[in-house]
Amino acid sequence: MIEVTSLESQPHIRVGTVTPGMRTKWFPFWLLLPSIVVLLALQVGPTLYSFYLSTTRMRQGVVTDVGLENYGRILNMPSFREALRLTLIYAGSYVILTVLLGLLIALLLNRRFKFTGIYLVLIFFPWVISDVVAGTMWRWLWQPTYGLIQNWVTANLPAFGEHIYTTAGGAMFIVVMAAVWRGLAFTTLVCLGALQTVPIETLESAALDGAGRFRRFFRVILPQIRPTLMVMVLLASIQAINSVGLIFSITNGGPGGATKTAAFFLLETGWRNGDFGRGAAASVILFFINLALTLVYLRLMGRERK
Amino acid sequence: MHFVNSKLTKRFDLISTHVILGGFALFALFPIVYTLMTSFKNETEVLTRPPTFFPSTLVTEGYEVVFNSEMVRYYIPNSIFNSMVSSVVVVVLASLAGYTFTRYKFRGSRALELAILGLMMIPGLTNLIPLYRIASELRALNSNIFIVAVYTAGGLPFAIWIIRSFFETIPIELEEAALIDGCTPIQALRMVIMPLAAPGLLAGFLLMFVDTWNEFLAALVLLSGNARTVTVGMYDFQSSFEIAYHVWTAACILIMLPVIVLFIGLRKQFFEAMLAGALKG
Structure with a gap:
């Protein structure tokens, strides 16, 4: 793939195409944002939540912390x-x-x-x-x-x-x-x-x-x-x-x-x-x-x- | 890729290949064909010993029961909604992400990409209990929107992987030419890149649709009542229609029909995408 280093001095952004619109620092970020949000909310989040849940016990709606007992x-x-x-x-x-x-x-x-x-x-x-x-x-x-x-x-x-x-x-x-x-x-x-x-x-x-x-x-x-x-x-x-x-x-x-x-x-x-x-x-x-x-x-x- | 020693060896190879592969094909088709046969039997013929393979007369009793049940009234429409919406959303998000990963390099882009691919290794199963808790906290149990979001997150990493490999084959010069001709970047993406990536997007859609149509565990845990999908409905049939196998099999045929038709129609794209995904590892 061809990579053209941006003419403006953005040290860590190297873009593939040389156009004004696509050279903005945040353009790739906006394209990735929806995916990242969905994955954080419904993949990473639940996994972390399962770590937390595994250290609790629920009795009649009351959650108690039980450490590693489970x-x-x-x-x-x-x-x-x-x-x-x-x-x-x-x-x-x-x-x-x-x-x-x-x-x-x-x-x-x-x-x-x-x-x-x-x-x-x-x-x-x-x-x-x-x-x-x-x-x-x-x-x-x-x-x-x-x-x-x-x-x-x-x-x-x-x-x-x-x-x-x-x-x-x-x-x-x-x-x-x-x-x-x-x-x-x-x-x-x-x-x-x-x-x-x-x-x-x-x-x-x-x-x-x-x-x-x-x-x-x-x-x-x-x-x-x-x-x-x-x-x-x-x-x-x-x-x-x-x-x-x-x-x-x-x-x-x-x-x-x-x-x-x-x-x-x-x-x-x-x-x-x-x-x-x-x-x-x-x-x-x-x-x-x-x-x-x-x-x-x-x-x-x-x-x-x- | 065979190295022929003699005509005899070649003939032997040819015959043994067809016999063995034919045997496996038979193994693959046999349960499906027998299910089709059973679905056209009536209740007494299903419960006869010894069992027969072909129905003595074609009856549609089983299908009538299925058509008058929740399966056709609620579950099939629910599944169509869930699969369509989540597949479209996944393809849109994955093409934005796949496009970005093949066109932009920034600090941490490779790491981010690997992290997303790494999510494929988290099985849907281990997230079910927390998702069930989250859904009940949000009062989102039995919500088709919530399960569509769950399916979207579940399918996204794989779809990004597949679609990305299609974007990689599109030369960047095409885009540059479009930009020089006065397109805006979004126009270039929509009018130049997307049509070229279409087979890849179609393949991603197909894989996603089959996956969500067949999904069982999340639907079982998160949905009940009239919000159920075809697979959960099938599971319930087993308890509500005791051993009425002509009804069960009729439901099986109805549920597998859409994905089989889709698979036959798009098998070329399907294999292309499977190979692209399976071999890049």
Whole structure:
């Protein structure tokens, strides 16, 4: 980009275009102001407010300052620890499955045979569908008595049981499956984008040197797309940790709390039960988990650049 | 990008590619198609064992229930309002910000830009409890205006990121030429830059619209009664119509229809924007 230093002596303003109207010191500020106001009021503000709320307790409309008590309470609750464990299972299986399958689909699409573009469009349908709607559809397919898939499993794979939806492991399986169904499009697209940046000449010369398919993938392609894969793992983890719409609509946390992830715990405590203090404390804990993931990622990216 | 050893390998690759990708496409479409089928069944056919795939006769019982419910009377209009208004506002604000970040450098501009992008990492979920408190203090619970503001703030960082990358591709000389020809800066922005950035703005609008149309958690927490949106309405259907799956699925079809149509119509811009956003990281 061309940058022309302003002729007037405004030490720290350098403008891109040389016109009187746009050279005023405050012009860019006015353009940014609306965005900054909205973001401060409804993004930064609420986050700070949740820090404050997490140190209070409200009883019959009276707010008392309780310091870090809410955190101690929550961290000692077996249900919260269980929620963290379930989050790890849910997010972990979601990330592994979407990344591996997404990479597989992208590699196949990248062979660029005729008519494969249509598959990308079809795989994207689930991605534009709301998680509540998607959850309803999957819940219907696994409905214990009338569900199409459940009936098929009962008839053909009886070892898996007749009421998968009502077992703890089965419910988690269904929720993960629905999440993968919705999320696969995203990882596929990101992988495809990354694969298209691998120069074809590098691959051709590797092939001439006698490198086979697998060798080319692990020695040439994988190192090239590794940074993008890392971004994707991070984004997919954040998505899984914070999304709860599917769980609401498929299992509502059940059976017996088997799908109550940390995100579900947060909403149940802070909103359904109206315990703002503890709900906010759970929000802050989740906020720091997200922040930690982001920092790990930035660190890795930094190392990658060196 | 395949290195052919023989005709046989090539044929094998071609077939295996189509088989595997076809399998994934089937996996993607199957629940949607089955939902469509169920939505045209009647109550007794939905509750038969073993279940059938195709409806024996096409009936619109489920749709009639949905059309006579709050879903069509309130929730769909609410969702249209929320999504339209917040998407338009986000695109306007994001194009002003994106324009500024690509055309002006001032002390702290890079830091400000990174700070705004960093907000993307704050998940909407962790702000819900404070937003609920704020809304009840302001008596803004059940207010469509408040939730539009929440959606605007939530979508803005991502939209700035996407739209900015489109502005970056527009050469600054075009603007300078317009200014020399006597345009005012605002005219130059409106008449020269905006038309060129139009595909990017359209993409930003589309992503935002799909996102807000599908948004569930903020709407669940902040809205009740007739202020509810389609997704919250869907969630309520599950308790008010016990296991009337032909009604549920009819509602599902109605809710997904607008975004699917929008996606099919604008898929080119959609993929362009997704790739621009996804790959810049």
